[in-house]
Amino acid sequence: MQAITRTDTVRVMAHLTASVEYGLHCLLWLAGSTAPLSSRDLAEFQGISPSFVAKIFPKLEKAGIVRASEGVRGGYLLARMPEDISILEVVDAIEGKKPLFDCQDIRGRCAVFGDRPPGWATAGACAIHAVMLRAEKAMRDSLASQTLGDVAHILDRKAPPDFSNDVRDWLGDRIKSRARKPSRRELSS
Amino acid sequence: MQAITRTDTVRVMAHLTASVEYGLHCLLWLAGSTAPLSSRDLAEFQGISPSFVAKIFPKLEKAGIVRASEGVRGGYLLARMPEDISILEVVDAIEGKKPLFDCQDIRGRCAVFGDRPPGWATAGACAIHAVMLRAEKAMRDSLASQTLGDVAHILDRKAPPDFSNDVRDWLGDRIKSRARKPSRRELSS
Numbered sequence: 457m458q459a460i461t462r463t464d465t466v467r468v469m470a471h472l473t474a475s476v477e478y479g480l481h482c483l484l485w486l487a488g489s490t491a492p493l494s495s496r497d498l499a500e501f502q503g504i505s506p507s508f509v510a511k512i513f514p515k516l517e518k519a520g521i522v523r524a525s526e527g528v529r530g531g532y533l534l535a536r537m538p539e540d541i542s543i544l545e546v547v548d549a550i551e552g553k554k555p556l557f558d559c560q561d562i563r564g565r566c567a568v569f570g571d572r573p574p575g576w577a578t579a580g581a582c583a584i585h586a587v588m589l590r591a592e593k594a595m596r597d598s599l600a601s602q603t604l605g606d607v608a609h610i611l612d613r614k615a616p617p618d619f620s621n622d623v624r625d626w627l628g629d630r631i632k633s634r635a636r637k638p639s640r641r642e643l644s645s
Numbered sequence: 646m647q648a649i650t651r652t653d654t655v656r657v658m659a660h661l662t663a664s665v666e667y668g669l670h671c672l673l674w675l676a677g678s679t680a681p682l683s684s685r686d687l688a689e690f691q692g693i694s695p696s697f698v699a700k701i702f703p704k705l706e707k708a709g710i711v712r713a714s715e716g717v718r719g720g721y722l723l724a725r726m727p728e729d730i731s732i733l734e735v736v737d738a739i740e741g742k743k744p745l746f747d748c749q750d751i752r753g754r755c756a757v758f759g760d761r762p763p764g765w766a767t768a769g770a771c772a773i774h775a776v777m778l779r780a781e782k783a784m785r786d787s788l789a790s791q792t793l794g795d796v797a798h799i800l801d802r803k804a805p806p807d808f809s810n811d812v813r814d815w816l817g818d819r820i821k822s823r824a825r826k827p828s829r830r831e832l833s834s
């Protein structure tokens with residue numbers, strides 16, 4: 457893998473937020489799990505906010521990325537193989553396809569047009585907007601070309617063999633501790 | 646040029662804001678001008694907020710994209726040929742290289758690690774962050790591959806011949822109406 461560095465360390469409002477980061481991490485654990493896991497299991501396993509994670513899963517379920525299992529020891533499971541879930545699908549499910557560039561189409565306001573801009577001035581895509589849409593497409597194509605499976609394989613190669621046993625034990629204990637059948641509402645609480 | 650459609654019509658906080666749109670539009674007019682123009686000239690010519698535009702130009706000047714001319718009929722000029730100014734330079738000058746993805750590096754918080762995550766868990770780039778950095782690089786490479794000159798050529802081909810005369814007349818009248826030498830402060834007021 458090529459060397460990758462952060463473009464800047466300044467903390468500003470990012471395009472892809474912590475919801476995407478938390479959602480992807482949760483999905484990676486689900487990819488390695490044969491048992492359903494609740495959003496609370498996943499949040500506590502990762503030391504992140506359960507209420508924050510609980511808001512992400514309904515979006516992932518709606519997008520057909522996870523499915524809820526409501527039986528005894530219910531929870532969420534991946535709805536498809538990790539290799540069939542692109543990172544773009546997860547981002548869009550969580551962030552709602554927000555545009556990279558919010559074009560206000562100012563080209564028709566030029567003073568020489570007066571109150572009525574001519575047809576040529578507003579026909580087709582604004583040339584500046586087109587530049588941004590090409591950049592957005594490049595970003596989205598990159599996200600679409602990588603799957604949850606790709607990322608899971610990288611993590612599998614990185615972790616020592618004992619780690620998957622530790623994870624299985626922690627999550628197994630957690631699942632066993634559930635005394636009764638959870639309601640649908642409890643899946644994400 | 647390929648067909649380009651907006652990915653969504655939902656209005657949400659975009660990564661690249663109106664400052665970038667306004668800045669690029671102003672630079673395109675400067676690309677076609679042999680006379681210096683103030684940020685107020687440019688704002689009024691385009692029917693956009695002069696105070697908003699006045700905040701953009703010091704950033705463009707600092708980045709070496711425009712230079713201020715302080716003589717009689719002073720204003721801003723492009724500091725380089727439009728073909729030598731990439732769209733990425735303009736975006737970075739105005740937006741300050743804000744990251745696409747704000748990674749909070751949650752990978753070290755996993756419950757099985759206890760208080761001390763092992764070295765392998767936090768070494769190198771997080772696999773999820775790396776996916777996002779690749780997507781960001783694709784976006785930035787796209788913006789870097791397009792110049793102000795490219796966009797100016799598209800607009801030149803689109804506008805009828807009379808339009809450039811109308812623009813020259815409007816801006817020429819505006820410049821002539823300046824009765825005295827403006828101070829540096831007036832360049833952007």
